[in-house]
Amino acid sequence: MNELRTLHRDELADSFALSEFAFQYELKEEDRNEQIGRTDENQVWGYFADGKLAAKLQLIPLHIWVNGRRFAMGGIGGVATWPEYRRGGMVARLLGQSLKTMRDRGQTVSLLSPFKFEFYRKYGWEAFVDQLHYEIPVDKLPKFEAAEGSTVRRAAKDGKLLNAIYAEYAKQFNGMIDRDEAWWTTNTLRKKGTAAIYANPQGEPRGYVYYHVSNRVATLHELVFLDEEARRGLWKFIADHDSMIAKVEVKAPVDDQLPFLTQDPRFKQERVPYFSARIVDxxxxxxxxxxxxxxxxxxxxxxxxxxxxxxxxxxxxxxxxxxxxxxxxxxxxxxxxxxxxxxxxxxxxxxxxxxxxxxxxxxxxxxxxxxxxxxxxxxxxxxxxxxxxxxxxx
CATH class of the missing domain: 3.30.1050.10 (SCP2 sterol-binding domain)
Incomplete structure (x- = not known):
């Protein structure tokens, strides 16, 4: 007997075991228990074959910005099937159910990270965002001067503090998540790193960088700025790490003009398709x-x-x-x-x-x-x- 339904709490461990197998990672027991503890079983849909979990996906209720307006969005993640059940149409059934569920919840748009764009195109999702990936040797970092009287100070990894800047930045783009405190805590700030906030000469916070330095590589998880002055001040701060790094890795929107602003733009630049979107209703x-x-x-x-x-x-x-x-x-x-x-x-x-x-x-x-x-x-x-x-x- 086959069944499509949301999971019961005591079935979440099976769901995580499937994810670990399908995506080839292994959680420590305490991390697995923590993630199970904060997972809403009503958001996880499973396809059961003869009483056993064969395939599943998770719906993630979020909001995104589109043309400066806030849209309810259903994120889809953790889509996986055990090998012995693959190519049986189970994921198609799950996606069909997810569309009905999102529509009922008023989520008019859906985003997901596709393992293959062509697979999800069959079900109505389409590529909608690319990222620029920069790899900048330390000798090619932009040589900016910060505005007189401005500051960049290390800050606590505090979502409320950073969100005041992020929220204004996010509204400029289509697809950025309107983060709440829980999302900052359980997603964004779980990455290892340090936050630093730029304040203009008037003392107003206008940008931040959230980054991590390891093995002489500075990875900028997020570089957020609300004006050109903040961009230059933050890059000056990053460049001042030159004694401890060999290169900087950072992602940017496709209309970013940083290479033009550097003295030598011949550093590694790659445009990478990222997420797919679907209009639900x-x-x-x-x-x-x-x-x-x-x-x-x-x-x-x-x-x-x-x-x-x-x-x-x-x-x-x-x-x-x-x-x-x-x-x-x-x-x-x-x-x-x-x-x-x-x-x-x-x-x-x-x-x-x-x-x-x-x-x-x-x-x-x-x-x-x-x-x-x-x-x-x-x-x-x-x-x-x-x-x-x-x-x-x-």
């Missing part, structure tokens, strides 16, 4: 989404195809109100659809567009967005140009 997502055009813009009619969430299938009419505000969204009935002047795309394409990862013109050129050039241009103008970025992992 198109109508609810669109009703929250801030567009970049005002009420004078012509309405858009958009047909969406979604093979794994039938509630998303259909045609939506977007009537714009004011720049930076959501549109009036109507899901049209069969007799209301105007075939002429309509755009159409899959749920994956819609996620890539609305999360700011790809432009409408490009998606039309490669055949993933159908419609007249005029309609494509209209959609491209309506979507804000905002960089996708994510510093967290789950």
């Amino acid at each position: 198109v109508e609810a997502f669109l009703k929250q989404y801030a567009f970049a055009v005002d009420a004078e813009a012509e309405p858009i009619q958009l047909q969406v195809t979604d093979k794994h969430a039938d509630w998303n299938q259909g045609t939506y009419r977007l009537e714009f109100t004011a720049s930076g505000e959501p549109a009036a969204v109507t899901k049209l009935g069969e007799g209301e659809v105007q075939e002429d002047g309509m755009l159409s795309c899959t749920i994956q394409t819609l996620a890539a567009l609305l999360m700011g990862y790809q432009r409408a013109g490009f998606m039309a050129r490669i055949g993933r967005l159908q419609g007249s050039q005029e309609q494509v241009n209209r959609l491209e103008a309506a979507i804000p140009q905002r960089t996708p970025y994510l510093t967290d992992f789950f």
Whole structure:
């Protein structure tokens, strides 16, 4: 007998054993017990075959920023199947259930870290964010001067303290998590490291670096700055570690311009695809989404195809109100659809567009967005140009 359901508390140990096997790591007993203790069994879905846990995934309730607005998001993590049960469609069943559960909970968007992008594309998730990975030898670090009267001081690993800066920084990007105190404690600040806060000459905190030095490598877990002055002050602080490091490793958003600001930009730079996104509930997502055009813009009619969430299938009419505000969204009935002047795309394409990862013109050129050039241009103008970025992992 097969069964799909949330786990009972006494089944969490089996879930962690599956994760350790599938992802090839081993927890110490005290660490395993700690993680079991803070895991909500109601967020872990399992597929049971003949009473045994065969496959599972965890839903992680979070919020992310999209165009400066806060969206309820369902993170998906820990997707795993025992080898003897693989290729039996169990993960597909779990993902289908997760979509229904997230929709019921009002989570209009979902993020996950794919082991293979092509696998999750089959179920509606699409790549939405890349990271730049820098590896900078100490002799090529930027040579900045800090503003007179500014300071960089080591600080306690205190989520409340750092979040005052992080929250303002995160809103600038699409996909950043709106962290609460628990997330800072159990996720971000679990990494070994030191925090240092930059304050401008007026004494206002405007940036921080959270980093760790080991074997002459400075790993910057997070480098957060709210203005150019804070960026320069923090890099001056990092460069002052030159007697104890050989290089710095740091990640940055894809529009970062640090190489141009250095005297010699010939250091290792790699663009790495990171996470995938999926729109769980198109109508609810669109009703929250801030567009970049005002009420004078012509309405858009958009047909969406979604093979794994039938509630998303259909045609939506977007009537714009004011720049930076959501549109009036109507899901049209069969007799209301105007075939002429309509755009159409899959749920994956819609996620890539609305999360700011790809432009409408490009998606039309490669055949993933159908419609007249005029309609494509209209959609491209309506979507804000905002960089996708994510510093967290789950």
